[in-house]
Amino acid sequence: MIDNMEHKTVxxxxxxxxxxxxKNRGIFVDGTTGHGGHTCEILKRLVDGKVIAIDRDEEILNLAKKRCKDYLRRVIFIKENFKNLPLILTKMEIDEVDGLLLDLGVSTLQLLKGDRGFSLLHNGPLDMRMDKSQEIDARYLVNTLSEEKLAKIFREYGEEKKADIIAKAIVEERRFKTINTTRELVEIVLRVKPIYKRQKIHPATKVFMALRIAVNGELDGLDRFLINFIKNNLKSGGRVIIISFHSLEDRIIKRTFNLLAGKCVCGLPADLCRCPREKIIKILKPFPLKPSFNDVKENRRMRSAKLRGVEKL
Ligand SMILES: C[S@@+](CC[C@H](N)C(=O)[O-])C[C@H]1O[C@@H](n2cnc3c(N)ncnc32)[C@H](O)[C@@H]1O
Structure with missing residues (x-):
């Protein structure tokens, strides 16, 4: 069953x-290898070279290994957080690589397997950890955070307009019982935000997305990681390519790329601006690549996807 879960690579x-x-040779990193869609495509095109394929989800990494079985001599799979890439490279005695690809967000397996707790459509434990060895899960956050902190997560990560009342309803429910499952959380949200006929997006979608981002610390340190990696571990002429699905994530990526491209990112008048204006990358395209109408028709997950890329000078 798991083997057959098709993930349409964006x-x-x-x-x-x-x-x-x-290029058709070099060392490339797929920092979010997932089901191995991009990893295999890179390997297919390389005449000589290696791919370091990273994912923090062990279950998924095993799927990627199977998918890339024809290339096993040229790919190294590592269960890690890509934000630890500088350390991983040091351990492998590699100073610099030719490129890094990040396809952020969740994979099909995580969404479709109810026991992973990511999906509001499949009942399961309120988990949402990409890395199952991590202690904090969604159940812990939902049952222990204060009303204010829950509302902040829903508002900031989910851009949920009813963040305050949803947080209040959760805290109210906690007075009677622990919230253990995805279905229980969906029911609480539906009490506050009923579902209407022909509604395209489920009322609990934003709450689930916000919790997932919080559980996995998805936005934490992304800018710092990119700056350090590009400065210290990317070869001159090497590229960083990122696919994002969330406006906050895209904002961080855009700002960081602009900063490294020597642009002002503070928005202050020139005499007050303290941006470094040091140009170490060039931005490949002035605007991100967005999916076409047909792309979205074929794969709805693509509807919010944005592709950005830079090259080190
Ligand atoms: C959208 S999927 C990647 C799909 C893949 N490109 C493919 O085509 O099969 C995103 C993957 O990134 C992983 N992931 C997300 N954040 C990560 C992080 N900080 N470190 C390592 N893996 C991460 C998730 O576990 C998930 O498997």
Whole structure:
């Protein structure tokens, strides 16, 4: 069953072509290998070289290993957080690599397996950890955080307009019982935000997305990681390509790329601006690549996808 869970790789050809930039040899990192869609595509196009394939989810990494079985001599799979990439490279005695690809967000397996607790459509434990060895899960956050902190997560990560009342309803429910399952959480949200006929997006979608981002610390340190990696571990001429699905995530990526491209990111008048204005990358395209109408028709998950890329000078 798990083997058959198809994950439609987003921007498969575009992302890999941008990443390789015409090269067919070198060391490339897929920091979010998932089901291995991009990893295999990179390996297929490399005449010589290696791919370091990272995912923090062990279950998924095993799927990628199976998918890339024809290339096992040229790929190294590592269960890690890509934000630890500098450390991983040091351990492997690699100073610099030719490119890094990140396809952020969740994979199909995580969404479709109820026991992972990511999906509001499949009942399961309120988990949502990409890395199952991590202590904090969604159940812990939902049952222990204060009303204010829960509301902040729903508002900031989910852009949920009813963040305050949903948080209040959760805290109210906690007075009687622990909230253990995805279904229980969905029911609480539905009490506050009833479902209407022909509604395209389920009322609990934003709450689930916000919790997932919080549980996995998805936005934490992303900017710092990119700056350090590009400065210290990316070869001159090497590329970083990122697919994001969330406006906050995209904002962080855009700002960080602009900063490293020597642009002002503070918005202050020139005499007050303290931005470093040091140009160490060039931005490949002035605007992100977005999916076409047909892309979205074929794969609804693509509707919010944005592809950005840079090259180190
Ligand atoms: C959208 S999927 C990648 C799909 C993949 N490109 C493919 O085509 O099969 C995102 C993957 O990134 C992983 N992930 C998310 N954040 C991560 C992080 N900080 N470190 C390592 N893996 C991460 C998730 O576990 C998930 O498997």
């Amino acid at each position: 921007f498969k050809v575009e992302a890999v072509e941008w990443l390789l930039g015409g």
